[in-house]
Amino acid sequence: MKQLVLILFVFLFSCQPSTNVGTGSSLQDTEAEESTNEIVIGTIDTIESGILGENRDLWIYLPRSAQNGTKPQLFPVVYLLDGNGHFHSVSGMIRQLSAVNGNRIVPEMIVVGIPNTDRMRDLSPTHTTGTTGVGTAFLDFISNEVIPHVEENYPASQYRTFVGHSLGGLMAIEALITRPEEFANYVAIDPSLWWDDQSILLRAEAALNELDFTDKSLYVSIANTLPSDMSVEEIDGDTQELTEHIRSIFQFARSAESNTSNGLNFDWRYYDDDSHGSVPLISEYDAFRFLFPWYDPGMEVIEMIGSDSAETPEAAVSATVSHFENVSAQYGYNYLPPLNWVNRLGTGFLAVEKPASALAMFQLNLSNFPDSPLTHESLGVYFVAQEDQASARLHFQHAIDRGAEIDIEEKLATPYVSAIEMAAQLEEQEEKNP
Numbered sequence: 001m002k003q004l005v006l007i008l009f010v011f012l013f014s015c016q017p018s019t020n021v022g023t024g025s026s027l028q029d030t031e032a033e034e035s036t037n038e039i040v041i042g043t044i045d046t047i048e049s050g051i052l053g054e055n056r057d058l059w060i061y062l063p064r065s066a067q068n069g070t071k072p073q074l075f076p077v078v079y080l081l082d083g084n085g086h087f088h089s090v091s092g093m094i095r096q097l098s099a100v101n102g103n104r105i106v107p108e109m110i111v112v113g114i115p116n117t118d119r120m121r122d123l124s125p126t127h128t129t130g131t132t133g134v135g136t137a138f139l140d141f142i143s144n145e146v147i148p149h150v151e152e153n154y155p156a157s158q159y160r161t162f163v164g165h166s167l168g169g170l171m172a173i174e175a176l177i178t179r180p181e182e183f184a185n186y187v188a189i190d191p192s193l194w195w196d197d198q199s200i201l202l203r204a205e206a207a208l209n210e211l212d213f214t215d216k217s218l219y220v221s222i223a224n225t226l227p228s229d230m231s232v233e234e235i236d237g238d239t240q241e242l243t244e245h246i247r248s249i250f251q252f253a254r255s256a257e258s259n260t261s262n263g264l265n266f267d268w269r270y271y272d273d274d275s276h277g278s279v280p281l282i283s284e285y286d287a288f289r290f291l292f293p294w295y296d297p298g299m300e301v302i303e304m305i306g307s308d309s310a311e312t313p314e315a316a317v318s319a320t321v322s323h324f325e326n327v328s329a330q331y332g333y334n335y336l337p338p339l340n341w342v343n344r345l346g347t348g349f350l351a352v353e354k355p356a357s358a359l360a361m362f363q364l365n366l367s368n369f370p371d372s373p374l375t376h377e378s379l380g381v382y383f384v385a386q387e388d389q390a391s392a393r394l395h396f397q398h399a400i401d402r403g404a405e406i407d408i409e410e411k412l413a414t415p416y417v418s419a420i421e422m423a424a425q426l427e428e429q430e431e432k433n434p
Helices: 002-015 083-099 135-153 167-178 195-210 241-258 279-291 300-306 313-331 339-351 355-368 373-385 389-401 408-412 419-432
Strands: 043-049 054-061 075-081 110-114 156-165 185-189 217-223 265-271
Touching: 043 135, 054 083, 054 135, 075 083, 075 135, 075 167, 083 110, 083 156, 083 279, 110 135, 135 156, 135 167, 156 167, 156 279, 156 313, 167 185, 167 195, 167 217, 185 279, 195 241, 217 241, 217 279, 241 265, 265 279, 300 313, 300 339, 313 339, 313 355, 339 355, 339 373, 355 373, 373 389, 373 408, 389 408
Parallel strands: 075 110, 075 156, 156 185, 185 217, 217 265
Antiparallel strands: 043 054, 054 110
Protein backbone atom coordinates (compact mmCIF):
# COMPACT_ATOMS: atom_id res chain seq x y z
CA MET A 1 0.00 0.00 0.00
CA LYS A 2 2.81 2.41 0.89
CA GLN A 3 4.47 1.79 -2.45
CA LEU A 4 1.21 2.68 -4.21
CA VAL A 5 0.94 5.87 -2.18
CA LEU A 6 4.57 6.67 -2.98
CA ILE A 7 3.89 6.30 -6.70
CA LEU A 8 0.86 8.57 -6.36
CA PHE A 9 2.85 11.08 -4.34
CA VAL A 10 5.80 11.18 -6.74
CA PHE A 11 3.37 11.69 -9.62
CA LEU A 12 1.70 14.56 -7.79
CA PHE A 13 5.03 15.93 -6.60
CA SER A 14 6.24 16.17 -10.19
CA CYS A 15 3.08 17.28 -11.95
CA GLN A 16 1.91 20.33 -10.02
CA PRO A 17 2.83 23.60 -11.69
CA SER A 18 3.57 26.55 -9.44
CA THR A 19 2.58 30.07 -10.31
CA ASN A 20 5.46 32.48 -10.88
CA VAL A 21 3.95 35.91 -11.33
CA GLY A 22 6.50 38.65 -11.84
CA THR A 23 6.71 41.76 -9.72
CA GLY A 24 6.16 44.27 -12.49
CA SER A 25 3.98 44.80 -15.54
CA SER A 26 6.46 45.60 -18.27
CA LEU A 27 7.44 42.13 -19.49
CA GLN A 28 4.31 40.17 -20.20
CA ASP A 29 4.31 36.62 -21.44
CA THR A 30 3.95 33.60 -19.18
CA GLU A 31 1.84 33.95 -16.05
CA ALA A 32 -1.65 35.33 -15.54
CA GLU A 33 -2.22 37.77 -12.70
CA GLU A 34 -5.89 37.85 -11.76
CA SER A 35 -5.94 41.44 -10.56
CA THR A 36 -4.83 42.88 -13.90
CA ASN A 37 -5.54 40.12 -16.43
CA GLU A 38 -1.94 40.56 -17.53
CA ILE A 39 0.78 38.00 -18.03
CA VAL A 40 3.94 39.16 -16.30
CA ILE A 41 7.35 37.50 -16.17
CA GLY A 42 9.54 40.33 -14.96
CA THR A 43 10.29 44.01 -14.72
CA ILE A 44 12.34 46.52 -16.66
CA ASP A 45 14.87 48.32 -14.51
CA THR A 46 17.01 51.21 -15.76
CA ILE A 47 20.41 52.40 -14.62
CA GLU A 48 22.43 55.43 -15.64
CA SER A 49 25.82 54.26 -16.86
CA GLY A 50 28.70 56.63 -16.32
CA ILE A 51 31.00 54.18 -18.10
CA LEU A 52 28.97 54.01 -21.30
CA GLY A 53 27.50 57.49 -21.02
CA GLU A 54 23.87 56.42 -21.46
CA ASN A 55 20.89 54.96 -19.66
CA ARG A 56 20.66 51.18 -19.98
CA ASP A 57 17.67 48.92 -19.42
CA LEU A 58 17.92 45.69 -17.47
CA TRP A 59 15.25 43.02 -17.84
CA ILE A 60 14.83 41.33 -14.45
CA TYR A 61 13.24 37.94 -13.82
CA LEU A 62 12.78 36.91 -10.19
CA PRO A 63 11.98 33.32 -9.24
CA ARG A 64 8.81 32.81 -7.32
CA SER A 65 10.67 32.11 -4.09
CA ALA A 66 12.38 35.50 -4.35
CA GLN A 67 9.11 37.41 -4.36
CA ASN A 68 8.29 36.94 -0.69
CA GLY A 69 10.46 39.26 1.38
CA THR A 70 10.14 37.04 4.45
CA LYS A 71 12.33 34.32 2.92
CA PRO A 72 15.99 35.06 3.71
CA GLN A 73 17.47 33.50 0.59
CA LEU A 74 19.98 34.84 -1.87
CA PHE A 75 19.70 33.47 -5.40
CA PRO A 76 22.27 32.73 -8.10
CA VAL A 77 22.13 35.18 -10.99
CA VAL A 78 22.33 34.68 -14.75
CA TYR A 79 23.68 37.73 -16.58
CA LEU A 80 22.40 37.40 -20.12
CA LEU A 81 23.70 39.27 -23.16
CA ASP A 82 21.31 40.10 -26.03
CA GLY A 83 18.69 40.17 -23.30
CA ASN A 84 15.91 41.30 -25.60
CA GLY A 85 16.48 38.20 -27.73
CA HIS A 86 17.02 35.50 -25.11
CA PHE A 87 15.28 36.69 -21.93
CA HIS A 88 12.07 34.76 -22.48
CA SER A 89 13.71 31.45 -23.32
CA VAL A 90 16.27 31.56 -20.51
CA SER A 91 13.87 32.71 -17.78
CA GLY A 92 11.24 30.22 -18.91
CA MET A 93 13.74 27.38 -19.06
CA ILE A 94 15.12 28.11 -15.60
CA ARG A 95 11.59 28.27 -14.22
CA GLN A 96 10.74 24.95 -15.90
CA LEU A 97 13.84 23.17 -14.62
CA SER A 98 13.74 24.61 -11.11
CA ALA A 99 10.12 24.95 -10.04
CA VAL A 100 7.65 23.32 -12.46
CA ASN A 101 6.57 19.65 -12.26
CA GLY A 102 8.50 19.26 -9.03
CA ASN A 103 11.80 19.81 -10.85
CA ARG A 104 14.93 20.68 -8.93
CA ILE A 105 17.30 20.05 -11.84
CA VAL A 106 18.77 23.54 -11.63
CA PRO A 107 18.44 26.17 -8.90
CA GLU A 108 15.90 28.91 -8.94
CA MET A 109 17.84 31.86 -10.32
CA ILE A 110 17.47 35.53 -11.04
CA VAL A 111 17.90 36.42 -14.72
CA VAL A 112 19.30 39.83 -15.68
CA GLY A 113 18.85 40.41 -19.40
CA ILE A 114 20.98 43.20 -20.87
CA PRO A 115 19.38 44.52 -24.08
CA ASN A 116 21.46 46.20 -26.76
CA THR A 117 21.77 49.81 -27.81
CA ASP A 118 24.75 49.51 -30.16
CA ARG A 119 25.44 45.78 -30.33
CA MET A 120 28.53 45.91 -32.54
CA ARG A 121 30.06 48.52 -30.24
CA ASP A 122 29.42 46.73 -26.97
CA LEU A 123 30.01 43.12 -27.99
CA SER A 124 33.35 43.52 -29.77
CA PRO A 125 36.54 43.39 -27.71
CA THR A 126 38.71 45.00 -30.40
CA HIS A 127 38.19 47.75 -32.97
CA THR A 128 37.88 46.79 -36.62
CA THR A 129 35.48 49.27 -38.18
CA GLY A 130 32.78 51.79 -37.27
CA THR A 131 31.90 51.93 -33.58
CA THR A 132 33.36 48.51 -32.75
CA GLY A 133 35.85 47.83 -30.00
CA VAL A 134 34.16 49.04 -26.81
CA GLY A 135 33.90 45.52 -25.34
CA THR A 136 36.28 46.20 -22.46
CA ALA A 137 34.26 49.22 -21.35
CA PHE A 138 31.07 47.16 -21.73
CA LEU A 139 32.47 44.47 -19.43
CA ASP A 140 33.48 47.23 -17.01
CA PHE A 141 29.88 48.43 -17.15
CA ILE A 142 28.68 44.96 -16.17
CA SER A 143 31.31 44.50 -13.45
CA ASN A 144 31.20 47.95 -11.90
CA GLU A 145 27.63 49.11 -12.49
CA VAL A 146 25.23 46.28 -13.36
CA ILE A 147 26.37 43.70 -10.82
CA PRO A 148 26.54 46.14 -7.85
CA HIS A 149 23.09 47.50 -8.79
CA VAL A 150 21.57 44.02 -8.98
CA GLU A 151 23.15 42.85 -5.73
CA GLU A 152 22.02 45.99 -3.92
CA ASN A 153 18.42 45.97 -5.13
CA TYR A 154 17.52 42.28 -5.51
CA PRO A 155 18.11 39.10 -3.44
CA ALA A 156 21.10 38.33 -5.64
CA SER A 157 24.12 36.33 -4.56
CA GLN A 158 27.66 36.52 -5.88
CA TYR A 159 27.29 33.15 -7.58
CA ARG A 160 27.01 34.32 -11.18
CA THR A 161 26.63 32.81 -14.65
CA PHE A 162 27.45 34.76 -17.83
CA VAL A 163 25.67 33.77 -21.05
CA GLY A 164 26.23 35.09 -24.56
CA HIS A 165 25.43 34.08 -28.15
CA SER A 166 27.44 34.88 -31.29
CA LEU A 167 29.26 38.15 -30.52
CA GLY A 168 27.87 37.70 -27.02
CA GLY A 169 29.56 34.31 -26.92
CA LEU A 170 32.79 35.99 -27.97
CA MET A 171 32.36 38.35 -25.01
CA ALA A 172 31.74 35.41 -22.68
CA ILE A 173 35.12 33.96 -23.63
CA GLU A 174 36.72 37.42 -23.40
CA ALA A 175 35.30 37.74 -19.88
CA LEU A 176 36.58 34.29 -18.92
CA ILE A 177 40.16 35.08 -19.88
CA THR A 178 40.28 38.71 -18.70
CA ARG A 179 38.18 38.58 -15.50
CA PRO A 180 37.72 34.96 -14.44
CA GLU A 181 37.00 36.07 -10.88
CA GLU A 182 33.74 37.78 -11.92
CA PHE A 183 31.62 34.72 -12.72
CA ALA A 184 31.47 31.08 -11.67
CA ASN A 185 30.12 29.93 -15.03
CA TYR A 186 30.51 31.04 -18.63
CA VAL A 187 28.32 29.96 -21.56
CA ALA A 188 29.49 30.77 -25.10
CA ILE A 189 26.84 29.88 -27.67
CA ASP A 190 28.28 29.60 -31.20
CA PRO A 191 30.79 32.35 -30.34
CA SER A 192 32.19 34.62 -33.06
CA LEU A 193 35.81 33.61 -32.52
CA TRP A 194 36.62 34.54 -36.11
CA TRP A 195 36.50 38.19 -35.00
CA ASP A 196 39.48 40.41 -35.89
CA ASP A 197 41.48 37.66 -37.58
CA GLN A 198 40.90 35.32 -34.63
CA SER A 199 42.72 37.66 -32.23
CA ILE A 200 40.54 36.74 -29.24
CA LEU A 201 40.76 33.05 -30.17
CA LEU A 202 44.56 33.20 -30.06
CA ARG A 203 44.57 35.08 -26.74
CA ALA A 204 42.10 32.58 -25.32
CA GLU A 205 44.22 29.61 -26.34
CA ALA A 206 47.22 31.22 -24.67
CA ALA A 207 45.20 31.91 -21.52
CA LEU A 208 44.15 28.26 -21.33
CA ASN A 209 47.81 27.37 -21.02
CA GLU A 210 48.83 30.16 -18.66
CA LEU A 211 45.97 30.80 -16.22
CA ASP A 212 44.34 28.82 -13.41
CA PHE A 213 40.60 28.33 -13.93
CA THR A 214 39.94 26.15 -10.89
CA ASP A 215 36.27 26.31 -9.80
CA LYS A 216 35.28 27.90 -13.14
CA SER A 217 33.03 26.26 -15.73
CA LEU A 218 32.66 26.91 -19.45
CA TYR A 219 30.16 25.44 -21.88
CA VAL A 220 30.61 26.06 -25.61
CA SER A 221 28.14 25.13 -28.34
CA ILE A 222 28.78 24.97 -32.07
CA ALA A 223 26.04 25.35 -34.67
CA ASN A 224 26.12 23.83 -38.14
CA THR A 225 27.12 26.81 -40.29
CA LEU A 226 28.83 24.71 -42.96
CA PRO A 227 28.12 25.10 -46.69
CA SER A 228 25.46 22.58 -47.73
CA ASP A 229 27.96 20.48 -49.67
CA MET A 230 30.47 20.11 -46.82
CA SER A 231 30.59 17.75 -43.85
CA VAL A 232 32.12 18.57 -40.49
CA GLU A 233 34.89 16.07 -41.15
CA GLU A 234 36.08 18.23 -44.04
CA ILE A 235 36.73 21.47 -42.16
CA ASP A 236 40.22 20.60 -40.95
CA GLY A 237 42.62 22.27 -43.31
CA ASP A 238 39.86 24.17 -45.09
CA THR A 239 40.62 27.84 -45.75
CA GLN A 240 37.31 29.17 -47.10
CA GLU A 241 36.03 32.36 -45.51
CA LEU A 242 32.63 30.65 -45.28
CA THR A 243 33.97 28.14 -42.77
CA GLU A 244 36.11 30.47 -40.64
CA HIS A 245 33.36 30.86 -38.04
CA ILE A 246 32.85 27.16 -37.36
CA ARG A 247 36.54 26.32 -37.76
CA SER A 248 37.46 28.90 -35.12
CA ILE A 249 35.07 27.45 -32.55
CA PHE A 250 36.18 23.88 -33.21
CA GLN A 251 39.79 24.99 -32.79
CA PHE A 252 39.02 26.60 -29.43
CA ALA A 253 36.91 23.65 -28.21
CA ARG A 254 39.64 21.15 -29.02
CA SER A 255 42.27 23.32 -27.34
CA ALA A 256 40.16 23.68 -24.21
CA GLU A 257 39.33 19.98 -24.13
CA SER A 258 42.95 18.90 -24.48
CA ASN A 259 44.16 21.17 -21.68
CA THR A 260 43.58 19.24 -18.47
CA SER A 261 45.95 21.13 -16.19
CA ASN A 262 44.26 24.53 -15.86
CA GLY A 263 41.38 23.40 -13.63
CA LEU A 264 38.64 24.53 -16.02
CA ASN A 265 35.43 22.50 -15.90
CA PHE A 266 34.75 22.40 -19.64
CA ASP A 267 32.30 20.82 -22.03
CA TRP A 268 31.20 21.48 -25.58
CA ARG A 269 28.87 20.08 -28.21
CA TYR A 270 28.39 20.32 -31.94
CA TYR A 271 24.73 20.67 -33.00
CA ASP A 272 24.56 19.24 -36.48
CA ASP A 273 20.82 19.92 -36.84
CA ASP A 274 20.87 23.52 -35.66
CA SER A 275 21.78 26.77 -37.35
CA HIS A 276 23.41 29.83 -35.81
CA GLY A 277 19.91 31.21 -35.15
CA SER A 278 18.28 28.09 -33.72
CA VAL A 279 21.13 26.81 -31.54
CA PRO A 280 20.65 29.12 -28.49
CA LEU A 281 17.57 27.36 -27.15
CA ILE A 282 18.99 23.84 -27.08
CA SER A 283 22.40 25.16 -26.00
CA GLU A 284 20.90 26.93 -22.99
CA TYR A 285 19.22 23.71 -21.89
CA ASP A 286 22.36 21.62 -22.26
CA ALA A 287 24.50 24.30 -20.63
CA PHE A 288 22.34 24.50 -17.51
CA ARG A 289 22.25 20.72 -17.24
CA PHE A 290 26.06 20.68 -17.47
CA LEU A 291 26.63 23.51 -14.98
CA PHE A 292 24.48 22.20 -12.10
CA PRO A 293 24.86 18.40 -11.81
CA TRP A 294 25.22 18.78 -8.05
CA TYR A 295 21.95 20.61 -7.45
CA ASP A 296 19.20 17.98 -7.96
CA PRO A 297 18.25 16.38 -4.61
CA GLY A 298 17.19 13.23 -6.45
CA MET A 299 15.07 10.50 -4.93
CA GLU A 300 16.95 9.71 -1.70
CA VAL A 301 14.50 11.39 0.66
CA ILE A 302 11.42 10.71 -1.48
CA GLU A 303 12.17 6.97 -1.36
CA MET A 304 12.09 7.14 2.45
CA ILE A 305 8.43 8.07 2.16
CA GLY A 306 7.43 4.70 0.70
CA SER A 307 9.98 2.58 2.53
CA ASP A 308 8.69 -0.19 4.79
CA SER A 309 11.60 0.35 7.16
CA ALA A 310 11.10 1.93 10.56
CA GLU A 311 10.29 5.62 10.58
CA THR A 312 13.49 7.64 10.84
CA PRO A 313 12.73 11.36 10.85
CA GLU A 314 16.34 12.18 11.72
CA ALA A 315 17.54 10.43 8.56
CA ALA A 316 15.09 12.36 6.37
CA VAL A 317 16.18 15.69 7.79
CA SER A 318 19.84 14.71 7.68
CA ALA A 319 19.67 13.72 4.00
CA THR A 320 17.91 16.96 3.10
CA VAL A 321 20.24 19.19 5.10
CA SER A 322 23.35 17.35 3.91
CA HIS A 323 22.40 17.77 0.27
CA PHE A 324 21.89 21.51 0.59
CA GLU A 325 25.08 21.89 2.60
CA ASN A 326 26.81 20.58 -0.53
CA VAL A 327 24.86 23.09 -2.63
CA SER A 328 25.95 25.82 -0.21
CA ALA A 329 29.58 24.76 -0.60
CA GLN A 330 29.22 25.11 -4.38
CA TYR A 331 27.70 28.58 -4.01
CA GLY A 332 30.10 29.79 -1.36
CA TYR A 333 27.28 30.89 0.95
CA ASN A 334 24.51 29.28 3.00
CA TYR A 335 21.58 28.21 0.83
CA LEU A 336 18.58 26.77 2.65
CA PRO A 337 16.54 23.78 1.44
CA PRO A 338 13.68 25.27 -0.65
CA LEU A 339 10.55 25.71 1.40
CA ASN A 340 8.09 24.27 -1.12
CA TRP A 341 10.22 21.20 -1.79
CA VAL A 342 10.57 20.42 1.92
CA ASN A 343 6.85 21.05 2.37
CA ARG A 344 6.03 18.44 -0.24
CA LEU A 345 8.24 15.94 1.54
CA GLY A 346 6.39 16.62 4.78
CA THR A 347 3.07 16.13 3.01
CA GLY A 348 4.31 12.84 1.57
CA PHE A 349 5.33 11.50 4.97
CA LEU A 350 1.97 12.54 6.37
CA ALA A 351 0.19 10.72 3.54
CA VAL A 352 1.85 7.39 4.39
CA GLU A 353 1.24 7.77 8.12
CA LYS A 354 4.77 8.70 9.13
CA PRO A 355 3.81 11.68 11.28
CA ALA A 356 7.15 12.05 13.08
CA SER A 357 8.99 12.39 9.76
CA ALA A 358 6.32 14.77 8.47
CA LEU A 359 6.64 16.94 11.56
CA ALA A 360 10.44 16.90 11.25
CA MET A 361 10.20 18.28 7.71
CA PHE A 362 7.66 20.96 8.63
CA GLN A 363 9.81 21.95 11.61
CA LEU A 364 12.84 22.20 9.33
CA ASN A 365 10.91 24.82 7.37
CA LEU A 366 9.89 26.53 10.60
CA SER A 367 13.54 26.79 11.57
CA ASN A 368 14.58 28.12 8.16
CA PHE A 369 11.55 30.25 7.25
CA PRO A 370 9.81 31.27 10.48
CA ASP A 371 8.18 34.33 8.90
CA SER A 372 6.58 32.56 5.96
CA PRO A 373 2.79 32.12 6.15
CA LEU A 374 3.12 28.86 4.22
CA THR A 375 5.38 27.40 6.92
CA HIS A 376 2.73 27.94 9.58
CA GLU A 377 -0.24 26.96 7.42
CA SER A 378 1.48 23.66 6.64
CA LEU A 379 2.01 23.01 10.33
CA GLY A 380 -1.64 23.82 10.86
CA VAL A 381 -2.57 21.18 8.29
CA TYR A 382 -0.28 18.71 10.03
CA PHE A 383 -1.90 19.26 13.43
CA VAL A 384 -5.39 18.95 11.92
CA ALA A 385 -4.35 15.53 10.63
CA GLN A 386 -3.11 14.68 14.14
CA GLU A 387 -6.43 15.87 15.64
CA ASP A 388 -4.59 18.51 17.68
CA GLN A 389 -6.91 21.43 17.08
CA ALA A 390 -5.28 23.75 19.61
CA SER A 391 -1.89 23.56 17.89
CA ALA A 392 -3.51 23.74 14.47
CA ARG A 393 -5.41 26.89 15.46
CA LEU A 394 -2.22 28.46 16.81
CA HIS A 395 -0.30 27.93 13.56
CA PHE A 396 -3.20 28.99 11.36
CA GLN A 397 -3.30 32.24 13.34
CA HIS A 398 0.46 32.63 12.88
CA ALA A 399 -0.10 32.21 9.14
CA ILE A 400 -2.79 34.90 9.14
CA ASP A 401 -0.53 37.23 11.13
CA ARG A 402 2.04 36.80 8.34
CA GLY A 403 -0.36 37.60 5.54
CA ALA A 404 -2.26 34.40 4.76
CA GLU A 405 -5.95 34.66 3.93
CA ILE A 406 -7.52 31.57 5.48
CA ASP A 407 -10.66 30.63 7.38
CA ILE A 408 -9.48 28.91 10.55
CA GLU A 409 -12.80 27.23 11.30
CA GLU A 410 -13.01 25.85 7.77
CA LYS A 411 -9.44 24.58 8.05
CA LEU A 412 -10.15 22.88 11.38
CA ALA A 413 -13.21 21.17 9.93
CA THR A 414 -11.40 19.80 6.85
CA PRO A 415 -9.92 16.30 7.17
CA TYR A 416 -6.76 15.51 5.23
CA VAL A 417 -6.95 11.80 4.61
CA SER A 418 -5.30 11.11 1.28
CA ALA A 419 -2.17 11.99 -0.61
CA ILE A 420 -4.26 13.50 -3.40
CA GLU A 421 -6.22 15.76 -1.06
CA MET A 422 -3.13 16.90 0.79
CA ALA A 423 -1.23 17.55 -2.41
CA ALA A 424 -4.13 19.63 -3.71
CA GLN A 425 -4.27 21.53 -0.42
CA LEU A 426 -0.54 22.16 -0.56
CA GLU A 427 -0.84 23.54 -4.07
CA GLU A 428 -3.61 25.85 -2.93
CA GLN A 429 -1.41 27.12 -0.09
CA GLU A 430 1.50 27.78 -2.43
CA GLU A 431 -0.68 29.68 -4.91
CA LYS A 432 -1.88 32.02 -2.17
CA ASN A 433 1.41 32.32 -0.29
CA PRO A 434 4.38 32.13 -2.66
